[in-house]
Amino acid sequence: MANKTRITIKDVARAAxxxxxxxxxxxxxxxxxxxxxxxxxxxxxxxxxFAFSATGRALQxxxxxxxxxxxxxxxxxxxxxxxQGAQEELRKEGYQLLVASSNYDGETDNEILTTLLxxxxxxxxxxxxxxxxxxxxxxxQGRNVPTCLMFHDPxxxxxxxxxxxxxxxxxxxxxxxxxxxxxxxxxxxxxxTSDRSRNRFDGFRAECAAQNLPAPELIEITETEAxxxxxxxxxxxEHPELTAIFAxxxxxxxxxxxxxxxxxxxxxxxxxxxxxxxxxxxxxxxxPLATIETTPEAMGRQAAQTLLVGLQGGExxxxxxxxxxxxxxxxxxxxxxxxxxxxxxxxQSPSVPPLTSNVKQG
Amino acid sequence: MANKTRITIKDVARAAxxxxxxxxxxxxxxxxxxxxxxxxxxxxxxxxxFAFSATGRALQxxxxxxxxxxxxxxxxxxxxxxxQGAQEELRKEGYQLLVASSNYDGETDNEILTTLLxxxxxxxxxxxxxxxxxxxxxxxQGRNVPTCLMFHDPxxxxxxxxxxxxxxxxxxxxxxxxxxxxxxxxxxxxxxTSDRSRNRFDGFRAECAAQNLPAPELIEITETEAxxxxxxxxxxxEHPELTAIFAxxxxxxxxxxxxxxxxxxxxxxxxxxxxxxxxxxxxxxxxPLATIETTPEAMGRQAAQTLLVGLQGGExxxxxxxxxxxxxxxxxxxxxxxxxxxxxxxxQSPSVPPLTSNVKQG
DNA sequence: ACAGCAAATGGAAACGTTTCCAAACCACGA
DNA sequence: TCGTGGTTTGGAAACGTTTCCATTTGCTGT
Numbered sequence: 001m002a003n004k005t006r007i008t009i010k011d012v013a014r015a016a017x018x019x020x021x022x023x024x025x026x027x028x029x030x031x032x033x034x035x036x037x038x039x040x041x042x043x044x045x046x047x048x049x050f051a052f053s054a055t056g057r058a059l060q061x062x063x064x065x066x067x068x069x070x071x072x073x074x075x076x077x078x079x080x081x082x083x084q085g086a087q088e089e090l091r092k093e094g095y096q097l098l099v100a101s102s103n104y105d106g107e108t109d110n111e112i113l114t115t116l117l118x119x120x121x122x123x124x125x126x127x128x129x130x131x132x133x134x135x136x137x138x139x140x141q142g143r144n145v146p147t148c149l150m151f152h153d154p155x156x157x158x159x160x161x162x163x164x165x166x167x168x169x170x171x172x173x174x175x176x177x178x179x180x181x182x183x184x185x186x187x188x189x190x191x192x193t194s195d196r197s198r199n200r201f202d203g204f205r206a207e208c209a210a211q212n213l214p215a216p217e218l219i220e221i222t223e224t225e226a227x228x229x230x231x232x233x234x235x236x237x238e239h240p241e242l243t244a245i246f247a248x249x250x251x252x253x254x255x256x257x258x259x260x261x262x263x264x265x266x267x268x269x270x271x272x273x274x275x276x277x278x279x280x281x282x283x284x285x286x287x288p289l290a291t292i293e294t295t296p297e298a299m300g301r302q303a304a305q306t307l308l309v310g311l312q313g314g315e316x317x318x319x320x321x322x323x324x325x326x327x328x329x330x331x332x333x334x335x336x337x338x339x340x341x342x343x344x345x346x347x348q349s350p351s352v353p354p355l356t357s358n359v360k361q362g
Numbered sequence: 363m364a365n366k367t368r369i370t371i372k373d374v375a376r377a378a379x380x381x382x383x384x385x386x387x388x389x390x391x392x393x394x395x396x397x398x399x400x401x402x403x404x405x406x407x408x409x410x411x412f413a414f415s416a417t418g419r420a421l422q423x424x425x426x427x428x429x430x431x432x433x434x435x436x437x438x439x440x441x442x443x444x445x446q447g448a449q450e451e452l453r454k455e456g457y458q459l460l461v462a463s464s465n466y467d468g469e470t471d472n473e474i475l476t477t478l479l480x481x482x483x484x485x486x487x488x489x490x491x492x493x494x495x496x497x498x499x500x501x502x503q504g505r506n507v508p509t510c511l512m513f514h515d516p517x518x519x520x521x522x523x524x525x526x527x528x529x530x531x532x533x534x535x536x537x538x539x540x541x542x543x544x545x546x547x548x549x550x551x552x553x554x555t556s557d558r559s560r561n562r563f564d565g566f567r568a569e570c571a572a573q574n575l576p577a578p579e580l581i582e583i584t585e586t587e588a589x590x591x592x593x594x595x596x597x598x599x600e601h602p603e604l605t606a607i608f609a610x611x612x613x614x615x616x617x618x619x620x621x622x623x624x625x626x627x628x629x630x631x632x633x634x635x636x637x638x639x640x641x642x643x644x645x646x647x648x649x650p651l652a653t654i655e656t657t658p659e660a661m662g663r664q665a666a667q668t669l670l671v672g673l674q675g676g677e678x679x680x681x682x683x684x685x686x687x688x689x690x691x692x693x694x695x696x697x698x699x700x701x702x703x704x705x706x707x708x709x710q711s712p713s714v715p716p717l718t719s720n721v722k723q724g
Numbered sequence: 725a726c727a728g729c730a731a732a733t734g735g736a737a738a739c740g741t742t743t744c745c746a747a748a749c750c751a752c753g754a
Numbered sequence: 755t756c757g758t759g760g761t762t763t764g765g766a767a768a769c770g771t772t773t774c775c776a777t778t779t780g781c782t783g784t
Contacts, residue, residue: 005506006424008740019764024742031743032761049501054481055420056740059769062368064417066460066481073446075659080442084435087463091474096481098428099461100449112453119416119428119458139411144367254646261648284616286623286648297437370770381734386772393773394731418770421739 007048008056015044027052058120067095067307068116069125071150072104078249078277078296079127082150085300086125093308095122104129104193110136117143123307125300127151129193131158146310148303153199154318161303164321165196166203168292171326172246172274173207173216175290179334181244181272184208185217187256188248189226197248200276204246217242226255233259236271243272243335250275250282250291257287257331268333278327290329298322369410370418377406389414420482429457429669430478431487433512434466440611440639440658441489444512447662448487455670457484466491466555472498479505485669487662489513491555493520508672510665515561516680523665526683527558528565530654533688534608534636535569535578537652541696543606543634546570547579549618550610551588559610562638566608579604588617595621598633605634605697612637612644612653619649619693630695640689652691660684 013023018037025031026041027050033041044050058064067090071079079101087097098116102108106129113136116124124140124147131137131152140147141157149160176184186201201218208216217239225231232255236245247253253275257267265271267287275282278293299322310316375385380399387393388403389412395403406412420426429452433441441463449459460478464470468491475498478486486502486509493499493514502509503519511522538546548563563580570578579601587593594617598607609615615637619629627633629649637644640655661684672678 006740009742010740013764020741021743021764021766022762025763028742032763034762037762051476051480053740055417055426056769057742058417059421059739059771060741060743062769074436074442074449075439075446077437077439077442080436080439083461084437084463087436087461088465091462096460096462096477098458099445100453100458101446103450114413115458118413251643251646254643257648258646281613281616281643284613284620286619368770371772372770375734382771383734383736383773384732387733390772394733396732399732415770418739419772421741421769422771422773424739 006053007050008053009050011048012041012044012050015048016040062120064120064122065095066098066119066121067123067125067304067311068113068119068121069097069099070109070112070116071099071101071127072129073101074099077279078294079151081296082127082300082303085297086150086304087300089301089304090308093311095308095311097125102128104190106130106134106193110134113137113140117145121145123147123311125150125303125307130195131155146307146316148307148310148316150299150303151196153195159306159316159319161299161306161319162321163292163294163299163324164203165199166206167321168276168294168324169200169203169246170207170210171324172292173204173211173213175274175326175332176244176246176272177208177211177213179244179272179332181335182213183217183241183243184213185219185239185242185245186248187219187221187245187252189221189223189252191218191220191248194248200246200248216246219245221252226252229255229258229262232256233262236260237263244332245271245273247273247275250277250279250289253289253291253331254282254285257285257289268331269336272333272335273331278325282327282329287331288329289327290332291327293325293327295322368415369412370415371412373410374403374406374412377410378402424482426482426484427457428460428481428483429485429487429666429673430475430481430483431459431461432471432474432478433461433463433489434491435463436461439641440656441513443658444489444662444665447659448512448666449662451663451666452670455673457670457673459487464490466552468492468496468555472496475499475502479507483507485509485673487512487665487669492557493517508669508678510669510672510678512661512665513558515557521668521678521681523661523668523681524683525654525656525661525686526565527561528568529683530638530656530686531562531565531608532569532572533686534654535566535573535575537636537688537694538606538608538634539570539573539575541606541634541694543697544575545579545603546575546606546608547581547601547604548608548610549581549583549614551583551585551614553580553582553610556610562608562610578608581607583614588614591617591620591624594618595624598622599625606694607633607635609635609637612639612641612651615651615653615693616644616647619647619651630693631698634694634697636694640687644689644691649693650691651689652694653689655687655689657684 009020009023013020023041026033026038074080100112109128127150147158149158152160153165154160186204188197191197253273256273260267260271275289275291278291282289282291306316371382371385375382385403388395388400436442462474471490489512509520511520514522515527516522548566550559553559607618615635618635622629622633637651637653640653644651644653668678
């Protein structure tokens with residue numbers, strides 16, 4: 001019960017009958033020491049169950065061996081997987097990850113970054129609402145804290161592990177065009193706080209134009225609308241002319257299918273749907289989801305590796321976008337040919353078979 | 363370019379023309395100071411862009427304001443959500459979360475815990491392979507580092523935020539029995555490294571016995587088998603007598619459906635399937651998954667709140683299990699009556715409607 | 725004008741490390 | 755016997771805080 005709560009290197013030194021400097025040298029295998037002292041120190045350390053205090057070390061060496069990680073939410077598997085990948089990569093090199101999420105809130109982003117910087121993180125891995133003018137992110141730069149973004153399209157000043165949102169979205173537009181769709185929609189959640197979503201829309205719209213399609217309809221919905229199929233169905237009904245919907249992420253795309261079912265529309269005959277991200281469950285659906293397949297874990301790994309270069313004092317190179325794949329699912333087909341009084345949901349012959357090959361792009 | 367890299371309280375004191383003690387008092391709003399000095403110090407701090415170093419503070423106060431979090435993997439949304447909940451709860455009180463995952467490996471568990479302890483975490487949130495005899499977890503106890511488990515059924519020595527795995531599993535057995543199933547199977551992944559999974563099986567088996575059902579078949583599969591529908595289908599074929607399968611998590615349950623489809627079996631007529639966890643996507647499937655619905659985020663929150671009590675020096679009480687719900691989906695029904703040469707997959711009249719009410723239990 | 729007291733202040737120690745530096749020690753050849 | 759040069763060794767400073775404690779300052783009331 002009279003346990004001193006912490007065993008320090010001084011305790012070890014005393015037990016071994018030597019100075020702390022010597023103990024430190026032995027335990028770190030730096031500098032020289034006679035084999036007898038070495039033995040005594042090691043024995044003492046073992047007996048006492050000594051372990052270095054990372055705090056003491058951090059203070060003296062000005063290296064915390066800690067990386068800060070800011071993301072919108074761990075409840076989104078895309079971010080969670082990225083963190084998982086980054087964490088594994090960093091741990092190999094002895095770094096720990098300080099993780100915090102902002103819930104898609106710009107102010108919280110800054111608060112968190114400030115806290116992380118105060119914690120003396122050696123580096124930063126960041127996905128946030130508005131990196132371009134975050135005071136805290138600038139402060140990180142001023143303090144020379146290596147920083148790598150994740151998911152964001154390239155931004156001046158920071159490397160970013162990402163997939164080209166615009167190019168991926170363009171691929172979707174091309175697919176739609178190839179299947180003969182003309183009136184398309186882009187379904188967005190949190191459009192205001194996600195540059196990813198905005199960039200997807202921009203890329204999608206641009207390619208629609210290039211393909212001589214009418215401009216896509218932008219449909220913004222709230223979290224509640226996304227989670228309530230009946231309401232979502234209502235929103236979709238406001239756009240009866242659309243034959244294909246590009247959802248800004250897979251969950252949304254699945255929700256659209258659900259909503260469509262509710263109205264008796266058949267996917268894909270009555271409405272084609274394509275998602276974004278390529279989450280695993282999309283594959284397991286009865287009607288596997290057509291989607292842009294990305295690899296968030298690889299993204300996290302890449303970000304971590306780049307950061308490691310920065311942490312070792314190197315120059316962090318601008319990153320080339322990670323490849324994406326168009327996953328051919330069963331939710332994209334030719335639109336049914338519609339007559340003006342066409343009744344959606346009527347029996348329908350099978351659609352043309354989907355294109356057989358996937359496209360990989362970098 | 364000649365920037366001193368870090369601004370310390372000494373710099374502030376010098377700029378304000380006072381001692382560091384005074385500066386510290388002002389900036390911390392502790393102790394007294396004349397309004398002029400107060401003003402000068404605050405001005406100086408603002409001008410210099412001063413921020414406290416958490417490391418220095420941690421060293422002197424022996425509080426790192428950091429909590430360590432160990433989980434099997436962030437790639438599993440159940441854990442990711444728990445971390446999310448815990449993180450939010452802890453941040454409110456000024457704590458940051460140091461997150462690491464072990465990939466379901468017991469040795470890694472211990473390595474990580476050791477590292478976290480070295481980092482002087484003030485508390486620990488843990489889900490691991492084998493908490494009962496982890497040297498590192500004992501060390502945490504010896505060092506008086508408050509620790510709360512997550513997901514684990516109660517264990518002597520540590521509080522645990524959890525759902526009663528056995529009771530939840532028993533509920534599944536009762537549902538199976540009520541629908542007239544007799545030959546059932548329990549599909550397990552990582553049985554060896556998950557006490558949760560084992561406890562579910564035990565509870566399931568016990569209640570099968572109580573309901574006079576034959577002992578359930580334990581079917582262990584590997585990750586690869588789980589991810590490859592065709593192989594999984596093969597495994598299922600080895601047990602043609604089973605009419606209902608309880609999968610140890612929802613992903614597995616979805617995989618079973620997929621595999622069943624592949625063989626032309628109809629779910630639930632030919633094979634009923636129930637999952638565990640209650641992940642969101644289960645709801646969005648064409649055939650919504652029947653499952654035990656749990657609330658991982660709430661679990662993370664509860665664990666964090668308990669831990670906070672411990673962090674404030676209080677006694678951490680044993681936690682009562684969190685409630686779970688049996689989610690009535692569309693994957694559980696009466697088994698089709700089988701004749702010996704019955705051809706599974708033949709056309710079939712609709713099953714009886716599912717029970718209408720959910721059950722909530724704590 | 726002065727004792728007495730509260731408010732304000734700053735020096736110094738401590739937290740646990742690492743590392744610089746000077747001192748002590750050793751064996752060896754001259 | 756004594757330098758010489760290398761190996762071991764430990765004291766002390768530094769990293770950025772907070773806090774104890776002693777000192778100084780400024781008033782109050784008599």
